[in-house]
Amino acid sequence: MEQARRKSSRSWTAAVALVSLFAVVAVAAAGAPVPRRILVDTDMDTEDLFALLYILKQDRSKFDVKAITINANAWIDAGHGVNQLYDILYMMGRDDIAVGVGGDGGISDAGEIHPDVGGYLPMIDQFNMFCDPFAAYVVLHSGVPVTLVPLDATNTIPVTVEFFAEFGRRWQTTPEARYCFQSLDQGFYLWDSFTVGVAISSMGNDEVNGGNDFAELEYMNITVITSNKPYGARDGSNPFFDGSATPKFGLKEGGVHSGHVQTGIRDGFCLVPGSNTGRCQDGYTKEVAGSEGVRVRVATSAKPNTDNSSTLDREFFKSFLEVLNLPRQSGRFNISTQFPFYREVLYKPDFMNVSRGKPVIFDMDMSPGDFISLIYLLKTPREVIDVKGVLVNGNGWANIATIDVVYDILHMMGRDDIPVGLGNTTALGNPTLGCNNAYAIPLGSGGFIDSDTLYGLARLLPISPRRYTPESSDDPEHRQPSAFEVWQCVRKQLDPGDKITLLTSGPLTNLANISLSDRDASSVIERVYVVGGLIRHEGHEKGNVFTVPTNRYAEFNMFLDPLAAKTVLESNLNITLIPLTAQRKVASFGSVLEALKQTQQTPESKFAQELFSLLKELQSREKLYHHVDIFLGEVLGAVYMVQGSDLKSTVMPKRISVVANTTRSADGQIVISNQSSNLVHALSDFDGDIYYNRLANSLANKKQSAIVANFEEQKAIWSRPPDNSEPKHTKFL
Numbered sequence: 152m153e154q155a156r157r158k159s160s161r162s163w164t165a166a167v168a169l170v171s172l173f174a175v176v177a178v179a180a181a182g183a184p185v186p187r188r189i190l191v192d193t194d195m196d197t198e199d200l201f202a203l204l205y206i207l208k209q210d211r212s213k214f215d216v217k218a219i220t221i222n223a224n225a226w227i228d229a230g231h232g233v234n235q236l237y238d239i240l241y242m243m244g245r246d247d248i249a250v251g252v253g254g255d256g257g258i259s260d261a262g263e264i265h266p267d268v269g270g271y272l273p274m275i276d277q278f279n280m281f282c283d284p285f286a287a288y289v290v291l292h293s294g295v296p297v298t299l300v301p302l303d304a305t306n307t308i309p310v311t312v313e314f315f316a317e318f319g320r321r322w323q324t325t326p327e328a329r330y331c332f333q334s335l336d337q338g339f340y341l342w343d344s345f346t347v348g349v350a351i352s353s354m355g356n357d358e359v360n361g362g363n364d365f366a367e368l369e370y371m372n373i374t375v376i377t378s379n380k381p382y383g384a385r386d387g388s389n390p391f392f393d394g395s396a397t398p399k400f401g402l403k404e405g406g407v408h409s410g411h412v413q414t415g416i417r418d419g420f421c422l423v424p425g426s427n428t429g430r431c432q433d434g435y436t437k438e439v440a441g442s443e444g445v446r447v448r449v450a451t452s453a454k455p456n457t458d459n460s461s462t463l464d465r466e467f468f469k470s471f472l473e474v475l476n477l478p479r480q481s482g483r484f485n486i487s488t489q490f491p492f493y494r495e496v497l498y499k500p501d502f503m504n505v506s507r508g509k510p511v512i513f514d515m516d517m518s519p520g521d522f523i524s525l526i527y528l529l530k531t532p533r534e535v536i537d538v539k540g541v542l543v544n545g546n547g548w549a550n551i552a553t554i555d556v557v558y559d560i561l562h563m564m565g566r567d568d569i570p571v572g573l574g575n576t577t578a579l580g581n582p583t584l585g586c587n588n589a590y591a592i593p594l595g596s597g598g599f600i601d602s603d604t605l606y607g608l609a610r611l612l613p614i615s616p617r618r619y620t621p622e623s624s625d626d627p628e629h630r631q632p633s634a635f636e637v638w639q640c641v642r643k644q645l646d647p648g649d650k651i652t653l654l655t656s657g658p659l660t661n662l663a664n665i666s667l668s669d670r671d672a673s674s675v676i677e678r679v680y681v682v683g684g685l686i687r688h689e690g691h692e693k694g695n696v697f698t699v700p701t702n703r704y705a706e707f708n709m710f711l712d713p714l715a716a717k718t719v720l721e722s723n724l725n726i727t728l729i730p731l732t733a734q735r736k737v738a739s740f741g742s743v744l745e746a747l748k749q750t751q752q753t754p755e756s757k758f759a760q761e762l763f764s765l766l767k768e769l770q771s772r773e774k775l776y777h778h779v780d781i782f783l784g785e786v787l788g789a790v791y792m793v794q795g796s797d798l799k800s801t802v803m804p805k806r807i808s809v810v811a812n813t814t815r816s817a818d819g820q821i822v823i824s825n826q827s828s829n830l831v832h833a834l835s836d837f838d839g840d841i842y843y844n845r846l847a848n849s850l851a852n853k854k855q856s857a858i859v860a861n862f863e864e865q866k867a868i869w870s871r872p873p874d875n876s877e878p879k880h881t882k883f884l
Contacts, residue, residue, distance in 0.1 A: 230603030372444035490869035516547025516657025520785030562615035572637030683708030710819030734784025
């Protein structure tokens with residue numbers, strides 16, 4: 152955190168743009184050089200996509216990309232990153248390039264790295280180098296020749312007004328140029344593209360002593376700081392040394408890796424009282440003297456344009472625009488040119504002369520079961536319930552970018568009229584840059600990579616014209632609304648005397664924030680159905696937070712935001728709890744699949760069957776998927792809210808309290824509290840067979856079925872000319 156430079160050394164924070172290129176050069180039998188075979192390692196931020204397009208446009212007889220690996224512990228999560236990459240490679244006609252992501256292996260206490268080690272977390276859980284200083288240290292000290300492009304160099308190639316104006320005159324030549332220009336318009340940079348340019352130029356010239364067309368290079372003796380002095384003082388911050396008799400990786404006791412490791416943005420060790428700067432240097436890349444440093448070639452600045460008459464002030468700018476606009480190896484199409492009759496149509500129901508049921512808002516964290524619940528609610532007759540809005544929770548089982556899958560489901564079901572609100576990404580009371588308990592969701596198999604892609608099945612869905620659009624967009628009409636904005640919108644549209652019923656199937660963050668921001672919210676809430684929690688009493692049933700073994704009695708939705716759970720469940724709202732004990736009664740893949748097989752098929756019932764069948768198969772084959780039946784129980788909340796009276800159910804009033812902000816071993820637990828002044832009604836029993844049949848029959852009902860069954864049907868629509876009577880933008884059903 153310290154910004155000062157000492158006279159004897161240079162230091163950089165977050166020093167290198169995270170696009171790494173590993174090149175292998177071979178020589179043909181006759182002595183003629185063959186193309187450089189290149190592996191690109193990327194964290195898939197937007198600037199990396201510019202860089203990737205730039206390198207894919209290079210002459211393949213000289214530079215041939217063979218593989219790309221995704222680093223998922225920085226700017227993107229694995230599921231969304233890998234799908235974006237596949238789309239780009241498909242557009243560029245490079246489906247031959249191998250793509251690697253993730254890995255579910257780990258590192259033993261002794262420091263042994265398993266072959267399938269995960270690509271989700273840094274070696275020490277800590278912005279490029281700052282994400283994983285020890286990995287950066289290992290690479291620099293490995294003996295592999297390294298060229299470093301630090302911020303000192305990338306800061307010398309800002310996107311200027313003149314560059315942007317020139318790009319604006321040339322951006323429509325190729326799909327890749329269009330994409331880069333439109334993305335740059337949102338405020339990105341060319342740091343990573345510049346890094347690739349430096350690498351390509353170095354490979355094209357003599358590797359060791361040759362010049363570089365785009366950057367000034369010099370050799371320096373450098374290292375990466377991985378811990379802070381005093382070395383050897385064990386204070387519980389350093390997982391390489393603390394809690395282990397033998398340091399991991401054979402590290403030296405008292406060595407440069409044995410000091411304090413910064414544990415967060417408010418780490419007390421790193422903060423200096425009365426100062427805006429700190430003393431920790433994790434991730435610093437420093438020029439040092441002596442054996443601790445490694446001789447590395449470092450880019451110090453971007454070279455000016457050799458053409459003094461040009462409006463472009465950097466040599467790399469010329470290359471970037473020329474390469475992107477070359478017709479050679481250009482992108483084949485984008486989504487609007489891939490299909491001859493591509494068009495965007497919003498499907499909305501016609502509510503004229505339709506009696507509408509009770510207003511409902513569905514609050515979900517986008518786990519697999521939540522999507523089946525959403526489909527079920529959309530299938531329920533509109534005179535029974537009227538889905539007014541969907542709120543998306545950002546600190547549950549999926550990354551918030553998965554909101555696009557919600558839009559796709561709504562589009563498939565002809566409900567593009569329903570607004571979707573984006574909630575917070577952190578739990579109540581947590582800082583923006585941290586969430587205490589989100590670590591409990593697996594990043595790999597059975598966790599984020601699968602939830603974000605809906606276990607690979609999200610690609611089967613038709614694509615909605617509605618997508619996530621950032622607040623900074625030039626198109627404010629399509630800006631992504633927040634969860635609270637959707638709540639306010641729904642509330643304003645209520646008819647006199649109407650009240651809202653909420654179904655929550657995730658952490659209670661959104662509802663807690665609504666209650667705290669709208670003090671009168673309870674006056675328009677009829678009832679809240681909460682899917683989650685485990686009431687701890689005389690029984691011995693355990694919770695489901697399997698990634699935190701010390702917490703035996705919490706359920707995920709409560710554990711992920713215990714303070715929000717306490718705020719909601721101990722409020723004066725009318726609450727019906729669908730606890731884990733009830734959910735487990737309908738967690739049989741065999742039973743739900745058998746019920747679905749007995750019914751006629753609709754696109755949505757077929758989709759549910761595919762998802763449940765896949766989860767069942769994964770659970771039976773792989774240990775990492777042992778928990779996926781928990782997603783079956785989530786659907787119970789939706790079915791009970793709509794058809795609870797038909798399930799022969801029993802509901803018990805309970806006075807409860809929620810344990811919050813104590814320890815990880817107790818957070819999120821629900822206990823009986825006779826001192827509590829508020830009751831919740833907990834579902835304790837029901838007929839499971841009736842439940843399975845009601846769910847299957849609802850999904851198989853031909854009424855309110857999918858308007859566009861899947862992406863294959865959508866492609867067929869886009870491949871034929873529209874009917875003259877077909878509306879251009881909105882179709883009322």
